[in-house]
Amino acid sequence: MASDRKSVLNAMMAHQKRLADTSMRKLFAGDSQRFRKYSATCGSMLLDYSKNRIDEQAMAALFDLARAAGVEARRDAMWAGEPINVTEGRSVMHMALRYGGTEPVKVDSKDVMPQVREVLSRMKKFVGQVRDGSIKGATGEPFTDIVNIGIGGSDLGPAMVTAALEPYTRKNLRAHYVSNVDGAHMHDTLKRLDPKTTLFIVASKTFTTDETMTNAHSARAWLAKALGEKAVGDHFAAVSTNLEACASFGISEDRIFGFWDWVGGRYSVWSSIGLPVALAVGYDNFALFLKGAAAMDSHFLTVPLEENFPVIMGLLGIWYRNAWGFATHAVLPYDQRMSRFAAYLQQQDMESNGKSVMLDGMPVDYDTGPVVWGEPGTNGQHAFYQLIHQGTSVIPCDFLVASNPHEEMGQHHQKLVANCLAQSEALMLGKTGDEVETELKAAGLKPAAIKALKPHKIFPGNRPSNTLLYRKLDPATLGMLIALYEHKVFVQGTIWNINSFDQWGVELGKQLAKAILPKVSGEDRGNGHDSSTSGLLAHYHRLRS
């Protein structure tokens, strides 16, 4: 961290020391305005961050940190198309993909908006034609199933969004996602499908990713076996920056949807990588999804830091990671349809900020990205929340909940909301020894039983959380939420002075897998590995023989 950054960081540490023994219970009791002070709105979305271990001075120190780290300047540099992804020499312009304004948006002094709009309008046409049945399979039947073949950024975003927007999908056009090179994934997906009515989308920025290409070739063989080689063109589309490789796979030009190297894989759901989403929910809903993200972009770009959702959430994450030493962060949507949200954010956050060198290549001497994890509530409550409430690690949480469900079913939604609010309240308040004792006495327990049980029933409390409350998980709201977390990760990466846009850490395993494959297949019986890897290979061959 640069030295000015370091001194502001030290100031932040001093506030941690000051607040180390202050409970949030006490802070709430002493300030009736606490919710008002520590909440913000973006459209109708509310961010309540009052249940955090903060006070005015600590927040001021955090905003100072954001300023000293140059968050605003770097944000503006990103939007100006500067190649802030320095190790790959690339701009980071996913915001252009959802920009709805009329100003030019430049990368390398070229306005990229005409090409963005051109691809969107081709997507719109294709989506309309598939959905109205005017584009058909080789036997003249309309498509009923879409299989997206991609991995990482070419899978997690669209898969998560499709699941989240289930109420906007149609029964007669189902989207499936195959990512894993484990043949079981493709096998179990195809098992239920009819080749005559199946459309495959091969989604790969590079069109070289081994898992995706292996899956694409298997899908192609399945289709060609049933309908003949000639049918491939009718049943495949592609999304890529590598247009030549798509063409040589046999995909016709009008079925290839491009995007650009200034769109990082994990930021690509807004590009043509979103094609399966648009097919599943309709182009108009996809456009609303982009619009929601654009609203969050505009908030991030223009609202003062003190009111800025991604800045506030990013700073609180830094506060807990660096000043308090909390190593993980849980994201807990009270929405079953967001079951893939945490998995999506794991890539978003951990691939972006799981770094240990700064932009100049020097090692960091502070912690960077936390482990991000989560599951939808209320399921998590009956599983891992025990540890969040009473475990030895403090885990800051984000709770996400809508005021309105898509389906009003009796009291379901009220119960869902009540549980969500109860959890953040319980985490903050905890339950003291005295409170436990009073409860147990009232339940008629004898003093000896009370003494034995009391320590087990105490909740330490003072466990931090944010709550995001929005009207409904509609396409625009989902777009806002994703963009919010993208920018939060950006804020943190800027403060940590790391490159949030490369992912060299995924390379070594890929390289070694290539080298080990001939040893697994038996083509090469040589050794040359550590004794563990050699031992595993030997046992593998014994089991196979």
Ligand code: G6Q
């Ligand atoms: C994301 C990463 C990575 C990438 C996949 C798939 O930011 O770059 O997850 O999306 O490795 O890559 P392709 O789209 O090139 O197949």
